[in-house]
Amino acid sequence: MTTPPVIDLIDLRFAWQDGPALLDIPGFRLEAGERVFLRGPSGSGKSTLLGLIAGVLEPQSGKVEVLGHDMTALSGPKRDALRADRLGVIFQMFNLVPYLSLVQNVTLPCRFSSARRQAAGGEGRLNEEAVRLLSRLGLDGERMLSRPVTELSVGQQQRVAVARALIGGPDLIIADEPTSALDADARDRFIELLNEEAGRSGAALLFVSHDASLASHFDRSVDLAEINRAKGGV
Amino acid sequence: MGFSILGLAWRSLMNRRGSALLTILAVALSVALFLGVDKVRNGARAGFDNTISGTDLIVGAPTGQINLLLYSVFRLGSATAEISWDTYESIDGRDDVAWTIPLSLGDNHRGFRVVGTNESYFEHYRHGGGTQLRVSEGKLFSDIYETVIGADVAKELDYSIGSEIVLTHGLGAGGLTDHEDKPFIVTGILAQTGTPVDRSIHVPLEGITAIHVGWESGTRSPFADTISEDMIRGFDLTPKSVTAVFVGLEQRGSLLRTQRALNTQGGEPLLAIIPGVALGELWQVTGIVERALIAVSVFVIAVGLVSVLTSILTSLNERRREMAILRATGARPGHIFFLMVAEAAMLGLCGAVVGVFLVQLGLLIAGPILSSAYGISIGGLGISAIDGWTVLAVFGAATLIGTIPAVMALRRSLADGLTVKL
Structure with a gap:
C-alpha cells in the first residue's frame, strides 16, 4: 500500500466573495515526510491557500485532498476534527494564547482532540511530553516554564508554537511566515530546528514565506506564481 | 469537550x-x-404576623381598621379618639367575652411608647404563635407609680430594677411637657419578644390617670404643683377612657357575631376588628x-x-x-x-x-x-x-x-x- 500524498490539490479555484479568482491551481502535491518551501509575495494568496488546506476555508471548485481525505467532501466538523487530529499550524507571530502557560499552550491541541491526546501519550503524560518537546527546542528549566508567555521573546514564542505543532506527532505541519519577525541569525537557527524536529517526527512540512533566500533549507521549493494561474492577487 | x-x-x-x-x-x-x-x-x-396571636378582636373608637391595628398593636401612629370607661366595662361584661385587655396610649418616655394597662395584659397577651409575656427580671407592677419595661427599653436606656422614669405627655421628644412631678419606678423588665412590646413601657391604668391630674386641659394647670402625691392617691383613679381593647372570646365560633354586635351596638359607636383580617388588608396595601x-x-x-x-x-x-x-x-x-x-x-x-x-x-x-x-x-x-x-x-x-x-x-x-x- 502506498501512502497517499499529504496534500493533493486538483483544479483548485478560490475567490473572496464576488472578487476575481485569487487562486487557480491546476495541481500541487506534497508527499508524506516531504519538506517544501512555498514562496510568494505578500497578498499572493499564500495564507488563503493554507486556510484551504487546513479546512477552515472552502474552494469554489476543484479538490483539496489532505492525508487522503477530500476536504471539499467532508463536513465542517469532520474537517475540524482532521485538523485537530493530524495537523500542526504555526503562524507568523502571536501564536500563543496569552492566559495559558507554556506547557498549556503546547498541549492546547490535545484539549480539542482525543486522538491527538492519545498520540501524545494520553491524559497523564501530556505535560511530560510538552516539557520534553519544549526542552528539545531549547526551552527548559523551572524558571523558563513558569514565565507568562507574554514575557517571552518573539523567537521563544515561535519555538513554543513549534512544540505545539509537533505534539501528538501530526502528519503535516503548516508554517505561515513563522520567521518574518525574527532576525537573520535567529531565523536560520529556527528553520534548522523546525526542519530537524519535523524530520524526527516524520511530519511533512509546508513552509510558506515571501523570502526566497530561505529556500535552500528545504527539500523542494515551489513558487506560488508558478502553480497559480489566477492573476487576481494584488 | x-x-x-x-x-x-x-x-x-x-x-x-x-x-x-x-x-x-x-x-x-x-x-x-x-x-x-x-x-x-x-x-x-x-x-x-408574630406580634399578636390569641386576640380575637381589637375594639377602639371608629377609625380605619388598619389604623386601629397599627396604633394598638404596633404602636405606630396615634388614636384620634378614645372609648369611654363605661363602654369598656360593658364590653368586658358581655357573656361571649372571656377576657379583655384595656390599653391607654398617648404618652411616651424618651421616644418609647407608654402603655397604660392592667394585669390582664401580662396574662392574656400572646405573640409569636401563642407565647405569653415573661418577666425576665423583677416582678409585675402592683402600685400606680410602678412600671414594667420592655427588653429594648431597658437595654437602650440602661435601666434596671429601681430606676426612675419621667413620662412625657403626648408623643413628642420630651421637655416642656414632662410629667416630671410624677416619676415611675421600674419594678420589672420583660424578656425579649421581637415585637413592639420590647419597646413599650407598661404602667397601670391608674398611673396614667394619676399623672394627668392637673392636666385635664391638655397642658399643665398652674395648680398642678399644689397637688401632692398623697392627695392623688386619695382620688378615684379609675380611668375615664381607654384607647383600645383587646378582646378574647369564650368561643371563637362567635367571632363574627360578636364583631357585628360591637360594631352595630347602640350608644357609643365602636370599631371591632379581627387582627388577621386587618393584617390581610394591610398586606394588600403594602x-x-x-x-x-x-x-x-x-x-x-x-x-x-x-x-x-x-x-x-x-x-x-x-x-x-x-x-x-x-x-x-x-x-x-x-x-x-x-x-x-x-x-x-x-x-x-x-x-x-x-x-x-x-x-x-x-x-x-x-x-x-x-x-x-x-x-x-x-x-x-x-x-x-x-x-x-x-x-x-x-x-x-x-x-x-x-x-x-x-x-x-x-x-x-x-x-x-x-x-x-x-
Whole structure:
C-alpha cells in the first residue's frame, strides 16, 4: 500500500466573495515526510491557500485532498476534527494564547482532540511530553516554564508554537511566515530546528514565506506564481 | 469537550480579572438588592404576623381598621379618639367575652411608647404563635407609680430594677411637657419578644390617670404643683377612657357575631376588628409597593446581566487572534461557542453566589438594627429556596445572554480563518 500524498490539490479555484479568482491551481502535491518551501509575495494568496488546506476555508471548485481525505467532501466538523487530529499550524507571530502557560499552550491541541491526546501519550503524560518537546527546542528549566508567555521573546514564542505543532506527532505541519519577525541569525537557527524536529517526527512540512533566500533549507521549493494561474492577487 | 474548555474559559476570565471582577460585582449587587428586598419584605411580614396571636378582636373608637391595628398593636401612629370607661366595662361584661385587655396610649418616655394597662395584659397577651409575656427580671407592677419595661427599653436606656422614669405627655421628644412631678419606678423588665412590646413601657391604668391630674386641659394647670402625691392617691383613679381593647372570646365560633354586635351596638359607636383580617388588608396595601420594589430589583438584575454581555462583547475584538489560534489548533466552532457561553455563565454564577453571600453578610450586620428600629425579625432569613432559584435563574439568563457574543465570535472566527489581519 502506498501512502497517499499529504496534500493533493486538483483544479483548485478560490475567490473572496464576488472578487476575481485569487487562486487557480491546476495541481500541487506534497508527499508524506516531504519538506517544501512555498514562496510568494505578500497578498499572493499564500495564507488563503493554507486556510484551504487546513479546512477552515472552502474552494469554489476543484479538490483539496489532505492525508487522503477530500476536504471539499467532508463536513465542517469532520474537517475540524482532521485538523485537530493530524495537523500542526504555526503562524507568523502571536501564536500563543496569552492566559495559558507554556506547557498549556503546547498541549492546547490535545484539549480539542482525543486522538491527538492519545498520540501524545494520553491524559497523564501530556505535560511530560510538552516539557520534553519544549526542552528539545531549547526551552527548559523551572524558571523558563513558569514565565507568562507574554514575557517571552518573539523567537521563544515561535519555538513554543513549534512544540505545539509537533505534539501528538501530526502528519503535516503548516508554517505561515513563522520567521518574518525574527532576525537573520535567529531565523536560520529556527528553520534548522523546525526542519530537524519535523524530520524526527516524520511530519511533512509546508513552509510558506515571501523570502526566497530561505529556500535552500528545504527539500523542494515551489513558487506560488508558478502553480497559480489566477492573476487576481494584488 | 467539557472540562478542558471550562478550564480555558476560567483562565481567560482570570486573564481579564479586573473587568471580570467588576462584572461579577455588578451582578452580585443586583442579586443582593433583589434578595434583600425579598428578605426584608418576608421579615417584615413575619414580624407583624408574630406580634399578636390569641386576640380575637381589637375594639377602639371608629377609625380605619388598619389604623386601629397599627396604633394598638404596633404602636405606630396615634388614636384620634378614645372609648369611654363605661363602654369598656360593658364590653368586658358581655357573656361571649372571656377576657379583655384595656390599653391607654398617648404618652411616651424618651421616644418609647407608654402603655397604660392592667394585669390582664401580662396574662392574656400572646405573640409569636401563642407565647405569653415573661418577666425576665423583677416582678409585675402592683402600685400606680410602678412600671414594667420592655427588653429594648431597658437595654437602650440602661435601666434596671429601681430606676426612675419621667413620662412625657403626648408623643413628642420630651421637655416642656414632662410629667416630671410624677416619676415611675421600674419594678420589672420583660424578656425579649421581637415585637413592639420590647419597646413599650407598661404602667397601670391608674398611673396614667394619676399623672394627668392637673392636666385635664391638655397642658399643665398652674395648680398642678399644689397637688401632692398623697392627695392623688386619695382620688378615684379609675380611668375615664381607654384607647383600645383587646378582646378574647369564650368561643371563637362567635367571632363574627360578636364583631357585628360591637360594631352595630347602640350608644357609643365602636370599631371591632379581627387582627388577621386587618393584617390581610394591610398586606394588600403594602403589596403594591412590594411588587413595585420587586419589579425594580428585577430590572436591576437585568442591568447586571447586560454588564456581563458588555464585558464579553468588548473583549471580542482583542480576542480575534486568540480565537484564530484556538481554531488552528483544532477547536471546532462548537468549542468557540461553548467557550464564550461558559464565560458568561461563570460570570453570572459567580455574581449570583456572591450576591447571596452579600445579603447574608448584610443581614448579619444590619439585622440587629432592622430588628430594633422596625421590629423586623430577621430570624429565619437564612439561605432559602428563593436564593437557590435566584442563583439558578441568573445562571440560566447569563448562559442565554452568552449565546450573543458566542454567535458573534463564531461568525468572526469562521470568516477570519487561520489568519487575522490586524
